[in-house]
Amino acid sequence: MNQSLKSFIKILITIVLSLLIGTIFILVTGENPISAYGALLKGALGTKLGLGTTIANFTPLLLTSVAFVVAAKVGAFNVGVEGEVILGGLAAAYIGINWVFLPAPLLLLACFAGAMAVAAAWAFIPAFLKAYYNVSEVCVTILMNSVALYIGSYLVSGPMSAGTAVPQSDPVQVTIPKIMNPSSANAGLFIAILIVVAVIFMLYKTKWGYKIRTVGTNPAHAEYAGIGSKRVFINAMLLSGMLGGIAGCIEVLGVHGFYLDGFAKDLGTNGMLAALIVKSNIVATPFMAFFIAVLKSGALAMQQASGVPKSVVDIITAIFIVIATMEFVIELKKKHKKGE
Numbered sequence: 001m002n003q004s005l006k007s008f009i010k011i012l013i014t015i016v017l018s019l020l021i022g023t024i025f026i027l028v029t030g031e032n033p034i035s036a037y038g039a040l041l042k043g044a045l046g047t048k049l050g051l052g053t054t055i056a057n058f059t060p061l062l063l064t065s066v067a068f069v070v071a072a073k074v075g076a077f078n079v080g081v082e083g084e085v086i087l088g089g090l091a092a093a094y095i096g097i098n099w100v101f102l103p104a105p106l107l108l109l110a111c112f113a114g115a116m117a118v119a120a121a122w123a124f125i126p127a128f129l130k131a132y133y134n135v136s137e138v139c140v141t142i143l144m145n146s147v148a149l150y151i152g153s154y155l156v157s158g159p160m161s162a163g164t165a166v167p168q169s170d171p172v173q174v175t176i177p178k179i180m181n182p183s184s185a186n187a188g189l190f191i192a193i194l195i196v197v198a199v200i201f202m203l204y205k206t207k208w209g210y211k212i213r214t215v216g217t218n219p220a221h222a223e224y225a226g227i228g229s230k231r232v233f234i235n236a237m238l239l240s241g242m243l244g245g246i247a248g249c250i251e252v253l254g255v256h257g258f259y260l261d262g263f264a265k266d267l268g269t270n271g272m273l274a275a276l277i278v279k280s281n282i283v284a285t286p287f288m289a290f291f292i293a294v295l296k297s298g299a300l301a302m303q304q305a306s307g308v309p310k311s312v313v314d315i316i317t318a319i320f321i322v323i324a325t326m327e328f329v330i331e332l333k334k335k336h337k338k339g340e
Contacts, residue, residue, distance in 0.1 A: 011278055014323050015291070022316040026308050036306040040313075043301020044294040050301065052183020056255060058293035059189045060085065060247040064271025065289045066196050067243035072280040073203060074236035075216040080126060080141025081244045082268025083148030087122050088115035088245025089252040090152050093259035094160065096172030096252070107174045108253070115249035116242040122148065123241025124234065131230040137237075145268070156261050167261035176254035188250030195246065199239075200282055212236045244268070270296070273317065276324040292317070 023033040044054045064081045071078035092111040099110055126144065129135035156167045176186045203209035211232045215222045219229040247267065252259055274292050278284035295317065299310035 008284070011284065011288070014277060014320065017323065018316045018319040021319050022312055025312050025315055029308055029312075031306050031308045036302050036308040036312075039305035039308075040295070040298035040302040042298070043305070044298030048180060049183050050297060052180035052185035054290075054293050054297040055180065055189055056184035056186070057297050058290050059186075059192050059254075060251055060267050061271050061274060061289040061293055062192045062196060062286055063243050063247035063250075064267050065274040065285045066199055066271075066282065067240045067247070068272045068275040069280045069282045069285055070199060070203075070212075070243065071237055071240040072275065073216045073282075074212045074233050075219065076127070076130065076233065076237055076240075077138050078123070078126075078141055078237065078240050079138055079268070079272065080123065080144050080148075081240070081271055082264055082266075083141070083145040084119040084122050084241045084244030085248040085251070085264040085267050086145075086148040086152045087248070088119040089248030089259055089263065090155065091115045091118035091245070092249035092252045093169045093172055096174055097160075097170050100173050104174050108176075111172070111174065111253060112246065112249050115245040117245075119241040119245025119248065120238040121241075123237045123244075127234040127237035131233045149262075152259070153261050156259055160259065162258065168256075169259040171258045172253060174253065175257055176250060178254075184255040186250070186254035188254040191246070191250065195243070196286060199243070203282060208232075208235075270317075273320055273324070277320055 019037070026033045026036050043050050045051050064085060067081045067084070068078055091114040095111045095114045096107065099107055102110055122144065126135075126137040126140040129140055130137040153167060156162075156169050160169045162168050162170045176188050176191075178184070178186050179189070203212065211222070211227050214225070214227060215229045215232045215236075219233075222229045222232070248264065251263055251267075256263060270292055271289065274288040275285050278288050295313045299313040302308050302312075303310045
């Protein structure tokens, strides 16, 4: 049995196991699991609004999950994608509000460029500290997520505030077209897909992609082969940050039309989860991101139709995290034993 098939079977087992445990919780509530899951699927995919909502949820998850994978390929555990989404969205909002001297097409490009630049600069901090001072990128990025959140909250409650009860900025002057009204699905989906395809091509068909994978597998060998592992590590983290920034830009320009405080909640976490479940397989990651988007979109419909609380979806997601963590620890122990 080849490695790809083994990985697919493991992913399938993880999904089935999680849904079975979710079934137990549904039975405890006294509801029918088949009816509950049927309502979930219908709510997520069975109506135009539901499908549009699923697509709108999937778009940022696609980018944040691939952002995590890119960092993982170079040997980094980038927990800071959510902070990059926040600051990317903030930069896009600022440019979209204030750079009105630009024609609409250029303003749109400027929003994306600004979001990518700011998010990449944010990702540079943990990348540099890890590459040159061996500071844990996990600790740094976790702390930086909180800093990014507070920066966003301060700006939309003060200098960038629209003066509304809910902290948010003024509306941006350029938006990404909607594709499935009345949902929030927008043309950012196609941008995200094109970017992900380009990243997959880069990782497996270019010299830079080979360098990233080599550094992630064996930095010492990479140095021996003449690859500057520190530079490659930092550049891969910058790319990871850019992907997070693009996700933030699409959310601001395509979904909300302004910067909304807290808009990025769980986008980084769920993207990371999708990547972890498939062990950073960049081809499988989009499918897992879509599955998680379906769960999130259909949760409310399940609650309304069957009476099963939408927190059951959070339980299923938590089970995913537990299983992914267990596999990671087991593999770590195996590597440790081999080292001995």
